[in-house]
Amino acid sequence: MTTQMKVQTSTLVGRVILKLGNDVSTDVIYPGRFMATVLPAETPQYAFADLAEFNTQLKKKTFPPHSILVGGNNFGCGSSREQAASTLKGHELVIVARGFARIFLQNAINLGLRTIVCPELEASEGDDLEVSEGRVVNRTTLKSYPIVSLPKARQAIINAGGLIPFTRKRLLEKVGKN
Amino acid sequence: MPQTITEKILASHSGRDVVEPGELVNGRIDLVMCHEVTTPPAITMMKSIGVEKVFDPSKIVVTPDHFVPNKDIQSALLAKILRQWVEQQGIEHYYEIGRHGICHALLPEMGHILPGTTVIGADSHSCTYGAFGCFSTGIGSTDLAAALATGELWFKIPASMKIVVEGTIPPGVFSKDIILEVIRQIGVDGARYMAMEWVGSTIDALSMESRMTLTNMAVEAGAKSGVIAPDAVTFEYLQQKPHSKNKSFAPVYSDADAVYARTVEIQVDRMEPMVALPHLPSNGVGVSRVAQDSITLDQAYIGSCTNARIEDLRIAAQVLKGRHVARNCRTMVVPATTSIYNQALREGLFEIFTDAGCAISTPTCGACLGGYMGVLAEGERCISTTNRNFVGRMGHPKSEVFLASPATVAASAIEGKIADPRKYL
Numbered sequence: 001m002t003t004q005m006k007v008q009t010s011t012l013v014g015r016v017i018l019k020l021g022n023d024v025s026t027d028v029i030y031p032g033r034f035m036a037t038v039l040p041a042e043t044p045q046y047a048f049a050d051l052a053e054f055n056t057q058l059k060k061k062t063f064p065p066h067s068i069l070v071g072g073n074n075f076g077c078g079s080s081r082e083q084a085a086s087t088l089k090g091h092e093l094v095i096v097a098r099g100f101a102r103i104f105l106q107n108a109i110n111l112g113l114r115t116i117v118c119p120e121l122e123a124s125e126g127d128d129l130e131v132s133e134g135r136v137v138n139r140t141t142l143k144s145y146p147i148v149s150l151p152k153a154r155q156a157i158i159n160a161g162g163l164i165p166f167t168r169k170r171l172l173e174k175v176g177k178n
Numbered sequence: 179m180p181q182t183i184t185e186k187i188l189a190s191h192s193g194r195d196v197v198e199p200g201e202l203v204n205g206r207i208d209l210v211m212c213h214e215v216t217t218p219p220a221i222t223m224m225k226s227i228g229v230e231k232v233f234d235p236s237k238i239v240v241t242p243d244h245f246v247p248n249k250d251i252q253s254a255l256l257a258k259i260l261r262q263w264v265e266q267q268g269i270e271h272y273y274e275i276g277r278h279g280i281c282h283a284l285l286p287e288m289g290h291i292l293p294g295t296t297v298i299g300a301d302s303h304s305c306t307y308g309a310f311g312c313f314s315t316g317i318g319s320t321d322l323a324a325a326l327a328t329g330e331l332w333f334k335i336p337a338s339m340k341i342v343v344e345g346t347i348p349p350g351v352f353s354k355d356i357i358l359e360v361i362r363q364i365g366v367d368g369a370r371y372m373a374m375e376w377v378g379s380t381i382d383a384l385s386m387e388s389r390m391t392l393t394n395m396a397v398e399a400g401a402k403s404g405v406i407a408p409d410a411v412t413f414e415y416l417q418q419k420p421h422s423k424n425k426s427f428a429p430v431y432s433d434a435d436a437v438y439a440r441t442v443e444i445q446v447d448r449m450e451p452m453v454a455l456p457h458l459p460s461n462g463v464g465v466s467r468v469a470q471d472s473i474t475l476d477q478a479y480i481g482s483c484t485n486a487r488i489e490d491l492r493i494a495a496q497v498l499k500g501r502h503v504a505r506n507c508r509t510m511v512v513p514a515t516t517s518i519y520n521q522a523l524r525e526g527l528f529e530i531f532t533d534a535g536c537a538i539s540t541p542t543c544g545a546c547l548g549g550y551m552g553v554l555a556e557g558e559r560c561i562s563t564t565n566r567n568f569v570g571r572m573g574h575p576k577s578e579v580f581l582a583s584p585a586t587v588a589a590s591a592i593e594g595k596i597a598d599p600r601k602y603l
Contacts, residue, residue, distance in 0.1 A: 025568035031570050031575075036245055038256070077367065079302050151202055
């Protein structure tokens with residue numbers, strides 16, 4: 001608990017609960033047969049549905065919020081289905097990957113799912129990661145890895161709480177000017 | 179400053195003279211494609227933005243395609259929400275069951291896609307439209323909500339990758355084989371965030387149908403868009419389609435000295451048909467090698483936005499004519515749109531397919547994404563003209579999908595194992 005209190009507000013600490021390789025597709029994150037389920041309140045039940053054991057653990061709320069999923073390159077490749085982001089957000093997971101596929105990353109930013117681009121990351125399941133501005137520290141191996149930060153225009157969307165509140169605010173400002 | 183076709187289109191749509199890769203611009207949208215799975219969440223989100231009416235109903239084209247005719251009660255609800263929204267918003271371009279089709283085949287065929295424009299679709303294969311020399315990319319539901327509300331979207335200007343394809347395509351080889359070869363070379367994230375621009379004498383000689391197969395799979399290399407400069411083939415195609423006939427548009431072309439992040443050169447003269455092995459589209463190998471392995475099949479699937487246009491069905495029919503599919507290999511033919519379905523029927527292709535023992539269905543994306551109408555059981559193997567062979571893509575996580583051209587899929591259906599189509603052509 002004392003360690004947690006020393007940490008700055010922007011810092012996040014979590015345990016790696018699942019480590020995956022490169023090219024994890026949206027078909028694996030949220031299989032197509034569940035695509036008719038679209039509501040963010042309902043999508044979390046199908047997160048990694050075909051990794052049955054992990055899916056069961058998620059549903060039983062075995063993991064605390066901000067638990068970390070580690071991916072390799074091209075995480076979230078494939079479909080534009082936003083369920084792949086909302087299903088992970090529903091479990092309050094943080095995704096730290098070496099790289100993300102374009103549409104998945106965009107959807108994640110728009111929905112406010114925490115995604116960290118960390119190209120050199122080395123981590124195993126069970127490791128504790130400390131994510132702060134500019135770097136990820138693997139507290140288990142005591143190694144540090146740089147983060148690729150988002151462009152300002154993208155960060156502004158996250159700061160607004162996602163694209164919907166961001167757009168609402170922008171439109172209200174436009175109306176105000178008229 | 180020299181510009182690519184993609185940079186020019188995005189510059190002109192964001193009030194700029196020039197743009198550079200990596201820049202973020204707020205771009206004006208000329209056309210939005212909506213289907214029944216990704217649009218309903220966007221309808222709700224548009225309301226939370228505080229906007230009741232879409233920016234311009236004439237710039238929105240809507241078709242249900244993923245789970246229609248309705249797969250179950252849940253998908254019926256999605257289609258119903260879409261239909262009600264279309265009515266409420268006064269959207270004219272709506273294609274109901276009976277006129278519907280897989281969006282990426284339907285919009286071009288109706289003439290909705292024009293050169294020099296910006297198109298977005300809430301579906302990853304929206305990159306297909308770039309075959310007409312427009313900028314087109316796939317987005318998620320939240321971006322769709324913002325675009326429907328404002329008619330604008332933030333775009334990061336993509337760097338461009340130039341793919342130069344030269345030579346005469348040998349018999350039995352098709353544009354599907356070319357895109358599988360390119361993805362084999364560059365990998366599933368080889369063009370990540372980029373615009374894949376296709377040039378060369380081979381591309382010039384391709385039909386619009388074949389070109390769309392190339393741009394369709396740009397996302398399978400991680401790309402943001404695929405693009406081919408419009409030419410006489412494009413203009414001729416547009417002249418024949420209802421919404422583009424006699425319509426004016428402003429074609430845009432890359433400058434000769436435009437800058438590309440990477441150039442890939444492909445020589446097709448000695449290419450052979452390709453098969454992408456499970457579970458990545460980049461696992462391509464020449465069919466002569468795979469055919470030696472006697473890989474037995476449970477299903478063959480000719481369908482999807484990649485390869486179910488009339489040209490594809492004609493090729494499959496040519497292979498299947500007077501032959502029969504193997505006992506172990508159930509075979510599905512799913513024309514991409516209603517008018518392709520009607521045309522295939524008129525041309526006598528259906529008789530060839532049914533005589534050969536194939537099942538034919540009305541257009542749907544269904545089986546491609548493991549939805550319905552051809553889902554695989556545990557341990558089953560399918561050869562398919564679709565675009566993705568990820569784990570669990572067409573059904574059970576322990577099923578396998580092999581990607582190939584319609585000719586290769588048809589030849590494999592006959593033998594019940596992965597086969598070289600060249601002996602049947």
